[in-house]
Amino acid sequence: MGKHCKKNQLKKFRDSSLDQPLRAGALYVHVPLCLSKCRYCDFYSLPAKPGQGDFVVSSLLDELAMRRDSLAQELRSIFVGGGTPTALGAKPLEKLLGALAQLASPGLTEFTVEANPATVDNTIAAVASGAGVNRVSLGAQSFDAGQLKLLGRRHQPGQIGQAFEMLRRAGIENISLDLIYGIPGQSASSWLNSLAQALSLGPSHVSCYSLSFEPGTELFDDRQAGRVAEVDDETQREMYYRAIDHLAQARFEHYEISNFAKPARQCEQNLTYWRNREYLGIGPAACSYLAGERRTNLPNLHRYIEHIERGTAPPHHTERIVGRAAMAETLMLGLRLVEGVDIASFAERFGQGPQETFPQSFLRYISLGAVERIATHLRIGREFLFTADTILADILAEA
Ligand code: SF4
Numbered sequence: 001m002g003k004h005c006k007k008n009q010l011k012k013f014r015d016s017s018l019d020q021p022l023r024a025g026a027l028y029v030h031v032p033l034c035l036s037k038c039r040y041c042d043f044y045s046l047p048a049k050p051g052q053g054d055f056v057v058s059s060l061l062d063e064l065a066m067r068r069d070s071l072a073q074e075l076r077s078i079f080v081g082g083g084t085p086t087a088l089g090a091k092p093l094e095k096l097l098g099a100l101a102q103l104a105s106p107g108l109t110e111f112t113v114e115a116n117p118a119t120v121d122n123t124i125a126a127v128a129s130g131a132g133v134n135r136v137s138l139g140a141q142s143f144d145a146g147q148l149k150l151l152g153r154r155h156q157p158g159q160i161g162q163a164f165e166m167l168r169r170a171g172i173e174n175i176s177l178d179l180i181y182g183i184p185g186q187s188a189s190s191w192l193n194s195l196a197q198a199l200s201l202g203p204s205h206v207s208c209y210s211l212s213f214e215p216g217t218e219l220f221d222d223r224q225a226g227r228v229a230e231v232d233d234e235t236q237r238e239m240y241y242r243a244i245d246h247l248a249q250a251r252f253e254h255y256e257i258s259n260f261a262k263p264a265r266q267c268e269q270n271l272t273y274w275r276n277r278e279y280l281g282i283g284p285a286a287c288s289y290l291a292g293e294r295r296t297n298l299p300n301l302h303r304y305i306e307h308i309e310r311g312t313a314p315p316h317h318t319e320r321i322v323g324r325a326a327m328a329e330t331l332m333l334g335l336r337l338v339e340g341v342d343i344a345s346f347a348e349r350f351g352q353g354p355q356e357t358f359p360q361s362f363l364r365y366i367s368l369g370a371v372e373r374i375a376t377h378l379r380i381g382r383e384f385l386f387t388a389d390t391i392l393a394d395i396l397a398e399a
Helices: 002-012 052-066 090-101 122-130 145-151 157-169 188-200 218-224 233-249 268-274 301-310 323-334 343-350 359-368 382-398
Strands: 026-031 077-082 110-115 135-141 174-181 205-210 253-256 259-261 280-282 287-290 293-297 316-320 371-374 377-380
Touching: 026 052, 026 090, 026 268, 052 090, 052 280, 052 301, 077 090, 077 268, 090 110, 090 122, 110 122, 110 268, 122 157, 135 145, 135 157, 157 174, 157 188, 174 188, 174 233, 188 205, 188 233, 205 233, 233 253, 233 382, 268 323, 280 293, 323 343, 323 382, 359 371, 359 382, 377 382
Parallel strands: 026 077, 026 280, 077 110, 110 135, 135 174, 174 205
Antiparallel strands: 205 259, 253 259, 280 287, 287 293, 293 316, 371 377
8 A cells, every 4th residue: 555655656746857868958157256246135256356257267167068968959048147247357258158159059049148237348248249149137226326326236327328238239139127126215206217217228128126135245234233224015016016017018028027028038048947947057156957956056166166176076065856846846936927837737747736736825825816727827916926925935835
């Protein structure tokens, strides 16, 4: 009996995506350098020192060579993020992007580089374009000088438009702008003003993130010490839903909780994450998801370079994501998409549908109207998108 149950469970909770040895169709490269540390940022990045870009790029390319076998022949997307890749300087950036361009094949639809407006000039724009980069994600964050200063950003509002134009002139049409709302002292009208200025540039994609106060950041300490106050929930909620309306009027499709795209301009790399598909991550702090295993390089540049120079894998930790954990992650990520999770695809992948797997969470949230079943999909209701993180955390807890 015990044996029978175990066999059934294994069959039930198998992840059919693991039946074939899959290779990653998406590559992420983490450049761990920035001009300086922003006051709200908890990503792994260090202030760049002169000459450091060359060492970092050599190490990244060495790790890529070590792990090349994990990549599919046909990559769908390459994303160079960080950190600030454009803070490497033109020559190291050219070397990095040139090497990554060698991986391009006809199936590669997206080659993105993240950029800080303060680091974009005509040379950097030409380097990116010359290497085949066809998408830039520009960290605009706000068009208010005081808010940028409070965030510790290095750019002025005017530099956003200048960077945008330089990239466009270099031939990069697909430009995404990142914006932050809920900045201390920001009103709803100030937020909408930033959004309007962003839209006036003609981006193809906009990401709107609420400011979070992460432990270990200067802004977190400021809040703890009472030097800044969080924007209240109601105002943040208003900012979020008014942004959705404005972006809809400007013909952007709202396709993920925080992301909006012009037709056919959804971020392919991020769709890989939200669909819980395989990707390879290179660089300190980079994460990979391959064959049911999440592997995260340790966030330590010094040790990273040391190991790579010795010809050994950089220090990392791994975690098996199988069974109910894989199902919960797939749901958590998929429900971030506004279209939601395709019930049949989920059942095909795992041998069981989402509602059968997590009955308590779905019973509760469907009865509240927070989760809706629309034909073939389960999705988060519009009025609950702002608080989606709570719902997603509950589903994960039921795993
Ligand atoms: S530029 Fe981006 S990655 Fe670098 S410190 Fe600022 S927020 Fe963090």
